[in-house]
Amino acid sequence: MRSKDPFDDPKVESIAEIFHRLTGGHVGIVSTAYIADATPAALVSHTRLRSQYGAIVDTYLNGVQNYTWTNVPLDVIFGGGAEQFYPSELGGVTYQDKNYYDEFAAQDYQIIQNRTALLSASNEEKALGIFTTSNMAKWLDRNVYRDNLNQSLSPTGDETPALDQPGLKEMTLKAIDILETRSGDKGWFLMSEAASIDKMMHALDYDRALGELLELDDTVKATIDHLNSTNCLKETLILVTADHGHGFDVMGSVDTHYLAAQNVDRKKRK
Numbered sequence: 001m002r003s004k005d006p007f008d009d010p011k012v013e014s015i016a017e018i019f020h021r022l023t024g025g026h027v028g029i030v031s032t033a034y035i036a037d038a039t040p041a042a043l044v045s046h047t048r049l050r051s052q053y054g055a056i057v058d059t060y061l062n063g064v065q066n067y068t069w070t071n072v073p074l075d076v077i078f079g080g081g082a083e084q085f086y087p088s089e090l091g092g093v094t095y096q097d098k099n100y101y102d103e104f105a106a107q108d109y110q111i112i113q114n115r116t117a118l119l120s121a122s123n124e125e126k127a128l129g130i131f132t133t134s135n136m137a138k139w140l141d142r143n144v145y146r147d148n149l150n151q152s153l154s155p156t157g158d159e160t161p162a163l164d165q166p167g168l169k170e171m172t173l174k175a176i177d178i179l180e181t182r183s184g185d186k187g188w189f190l191m192s193e194a195a196s197i198d199k200m201m202h203a204l205d206y207d208r209a210l211g212e213l214l215e216l217d218d219t220v221k222a223t224i225d226h227l228n229s230t231n232c233l234k235e236t237l238i239l240v241t242a243d244h245g246h247g248f249d250v251m252g253s254v255d256t257h258y259l260a261a262q263n264v265d266r267k268k269r270k
Helices: 015-023 053-062 100-106 115-120 139-143 146-151 168-183 196-202 206-229 256-261
Strands: 026-034 074-080 109-112 126-130 188-193
Touching (some): 015 026, 053 100, 074 168, 100 109, 196 206
Parallel strands (some): 026 188, 074 126, 109 126
16 A cells, blocks of 8 residues: 555455446446546545546556456446546646547547537437536535636636536436446446535535535435436345445525525525
């Protein structure tokens, strides 16, 4: 673990790799973080250094060379972190300075860069959906304080605001549809991460952390309903867990009708 090369340490087969090796099933990754962050990366990449973002993105596409059991083809990759996909001429930082939108497109991925395109995307094709630089916009900013979306930058690298971002629920349900369509009778494995509960708790931003937590709860409910509507629920194991905990008590509810009727920020925060 203390060797200088972050890639020469022993490799441990991940749960997604075990699943694919044993079943041939299909795999997808969804996160509201930048997609090369630790949790999404841990599904298929192998490095002791979580900041190896460029190599992690390359692993999503090409696998780890010379370790055949790590080459898990990903059908779905949805999240943020566009700066790990476009080259330095646009301000990005990528592996070997490649344009990874082009690299993924060359391997038959549909490239999706906003919510509108996500909702209309084909379920028949593999999908790379990158919706902003860095971490994705929080529920509170997408739905209440929308002026804050001007702080999110477009995944194209043109430095315009990323104003049309999907949420965790929309990404998760679309990922399920693609995986279900493409996997046939082999089955599928999806990791969907509500990453910004943790990120907002680190910043002690309780309002946004709570919004992300409620979005996760809504996503779980919507996933169960969606799987039930397609008669897949009885064949699907759903696990809801955390990589670590935060102290957070949630009591009461939100009156969305009141919230929508307010035009003053201070009143909305009540």
